[in-house]
Amino acid sequence: MTHFVGIDVSLETSCVCIVDASGRVVRELIAESEPEVLATALLDTKLDFSRVGLEAGPMSQWLHAGLAQVGLPAVLIETRRLRAAPKTMPIKTDRNDARAIAQVVRTGWFRAVHVKSVLSQELRGLLGARKLLVGKVRDLDNAVRALLRSFGLKMGQIGERAFAERARELVEGRAALQTVLAPLLEARAALLAQRDRLHRMVLMAVRSDPICRRLMTVPGVGPVTALTFCSAVDDPNRFTRSRAVGAHFGLTPRRYQSGETDRTGHISKQGDALARQALYEAANVLLTRTQRWSALKAWGITLAKRAGMRRAKVAVARKLAVVLHRMWRDGTEFRWSRGATAA
Known part of the structure; x- marks a missing residue:
């Protein structure tokens, strides 16, 4: 019978909960927050694991790498998706958190986080x-x-x-x-x-890095922005559509729709804050300091006249994320004509 594992990670020790396919708790234990110790504790149970779930956090990628190295099917779970599960417990404890993570991993109601190189x-x-x-x-x-x-x-x-x-x-x-x-x-x-x-x-x-040097052909994008974008995306192939990169960095508007209500709010500000800030600063340079005109700058200036410079910078930052990703995947240089913003 296959089993599922939820691990609530703390600095010194981690709570581990193992459930079967029906959701019944099979075993619970506490182990040191070290990859070798956690892997040994799980392997010593002699159980067959389908997924081992950890909440994304400061130590998670390190622990994930150690568990995956010994062949355990470890996955990192997005924190926002996991936040609601522990709230169903009447009492907040590390043990209950591990149980909630195990049930989320078992049902598949989670989004796996990309593990960076x-x-x-x-x-x-x-x-x-x-x-x-x-x-x-x-x-x-x-x-x-x-x-x-x-x-x-x-x-x-x-x-x-x-x-x-x-x-x-x-x-x-x-x-x-x-x-x-x-x-x-x-x-x-x-x-x-x-x-x-x-x-x-x-x-x-x-x-x-030839990729960073190519991304720096985009006006407004300097070394810091290029390196920040590359380290944040890590693998461009994990985005099937370039338009998804803007949403990934929290540069698309929130939306609340229920019945007769349909509201569009400010940008979500989800995802990598460092990359979002770098893209915004690049958009600011493009719109206010870059002398040479491009289709992207013309589009941003037109938007600024209609909606204000601040909103225009956010919109151009999202466009920059799309353009940079498309250039990375296609291996192309920045085109100053309208084709540069068509992706």
Whole structure:
């Protein structure tokens, strides 16, 4: 008889529930959240497993790889689809969550999450680390501005490299402020150095990737956007239609339809937030900074006149996702004519 497994993953230990084809709980156990330990615990039961389900999360891909390596039919379950199942339980416990996951896996009422390659996960880690340092530099800049502003000292519009020198000029002759400001500027300089180091690593990764270089022929798409898109999609063949990529990144409107009610709302903002942000920034560059005209820019500018620039940028971001995916699958360059937006 075939069996189904639900695993509720925690940092230290995971709850495991095994059910049969009728939904009856056959066995429950707790094991360490290590691939080898979980695999051994399941294999020692001597049962035949049809599916082993894990909720998508920070540790899930690592555990999935370890379970799949020993031949277990592991699947990652999309969190949004799984969210409703545990709510049917009157009491929220890890044991009940594992039971709910097992029943969802048994019935097939779930959507499997794509498991990214190790390379894509590593690139995503690089991009995430770079974004973190970019944010920390911005936070320090804002903190310095706020500190000086409270004493009537205004930084004004200043470039990134001249920021520290301008701050020192403003506090010249004020020993107390100099003492407070010096550690902040030293920390900022260290963050800038490490951010630039990570950015150079991004440029090196793009330089050695022909796909990223081809995607950068699209106006507005730079190294960060190209690498973010490639690491987020991972395998272009998992999307049968290029139009589905925009929805995958949460760039299509929500819709609520029930009876006489039919409302279309803002974009769903589901999926990879880092890729969605990169596409939006690329759309902003395309519409506001790129000098050369293309069919895509003309379409976006026309939409901006009718619906506003903000909505136009979101729409162009969705179009960019479609175009980039089609270029990746077809192996083509960006076409500045109307054919570039036909996919």
